[in-house]
Amino acid sequence: MGIIETKKLIFEYIRRDEEGNVEGITRAVDEVDLDIRQGDFIAILGHNGSGKSTLAKHLNAILYPTEGTVWVDGKDTMDEACLWDIRQTAGMVFQNPDNQIIGQVVEEDVGFGPENMGVPTKEIWERVEESLKAVGMYKYRKHSPNKLSGGQKQRVSIAGVIAMHPKCIILDEPTAMLDPNGRKEVIRAVRALNQAEDITVVLITHYMEEIIHADRAVVMDKGHVAMQGTPREIFSQVGKLKELRLDVPQVTLLAYELKKSGLPLPDGILTCEELAEALQSVE
């Protein structure tokens, strides 16, 4: 069994009108089966309302399944006795950097998680130092979070999660509110953690270029898993992605259009270099 596993996961929102009568039921997540192994970098994609954020919130017991089961490190999220273990095993980074920083100084915020876990003071300081260094924010440790840029704030949030020594980090659209530079910063930090510390990463995003480096990508649509595979496999099906209203990276799109108009190019080209090589070999 992997670090995170879901089986026939279903989550339903009950919509109510103003008097509180049930208007209807929306199935946000519909029979999702996932199996994530330790050390994986998984990307979950989908356009707005595809259920990807709802799915993410199940992975550290913020939401509970209506039907089906979620196991985190072998523990059922419905089991209340394991709640804090699960939240510690699977840390979560949210979308809005302002709404998840609690401390008034960067280092205090990073120490918040370990404080809650009851880690001794001396070890908290060690963990704060080590996690701030891991995301490259150590020199800002005495700053006020209000003075940082979006990308920096998000890296502080990531450090705050790492300081709890999780086995897995779930990032729920961490880059949605950032500018392109901030996005790059955050993705670079996440990749470094995945590679250097062997932390499992579940990245939820709707930016296609962020999934290129993932081991596996899961595309969600209307609560279902619509596609699953390596980024290359996913990007080789440009037509289907378009059906799901997802953008394809420009290079991939260019290669796809060239191929359609007759050039013998391979499927699923992800980077400029690959396309250049492929074009050269055509001639």
Add this chain to the structure above:
Amino acid sequence: MLRDITLGQYYQADSVIHRLDPRVKLAATVLFIVSLFIVDNFVGYIIAAIFLACMIKISGVPFRYMIKGMKSIVFLLVIAVVFNLFLTPGEAVLSVWKLKITKEGIRIAVMMAIRLVFLIIGSSLMTLTTTPNNLTDGMEKMMSPLKIFHVPVHEVAMMMSIALRFIPILLEETDKIMKAQIARGADFESGNLIKKAKAMVPLLVPLFISAFRRANDLAMAMEARCYRGGEHRTKMKPLVYHRRDRIGYLIIFAYMAVSVCFGRILKIPFLNI
């Protein structure tokens, strides 16, 4: 513009008083205020003035910062002085129409003025040398015995520090909403008081909605980071008394003793006005 507002009125400097444990400073401020009300002759006030002057000197905070706090109480000060001056019964010194100024009245009015001024200077010295964060920590620790009576001390302290963290963010948001509404033709400037108050509605409604949304997000983020109240929680920066804090307590108690002795118990005949 709104971004530059600093909270509380912390004055950054590196002095012994800045480094003191917030509990010492809180206790000292309370004791100092108590001493101002125990003392009932001018010798006591001279002692208090000397003590205060020394503390200000050590703290390295310019004196004009202390005066700033005074502006807000000028009105109160004037009322207190005038009432005491005219309404204290006793031996008349000067009488204007039906009002008369008495000798006792002058004495009490002057004392009242000194008390209020010293009180404000003393407490602003504390807020000027202690960061808001430190202050909340100090209060939490000092109030912790109240937990026996089920007072949610930790929760209140946590709320205070979160409020402090979010004030600049909400100010920035207010600024943004204000600009957005002005761009849509809202007018926050003209009209009388009622009209101005009504103009605030399109500002406050979005602000409240966004504040609630933030609160919801923040609660979720805190839970995701294993926050479960004050129990089993350790501190990254626990408050520990150092040698300087013990000396601080000694000094404040010594001051208290001296001030009560000379200000209340011992009457020095020729100085006892």
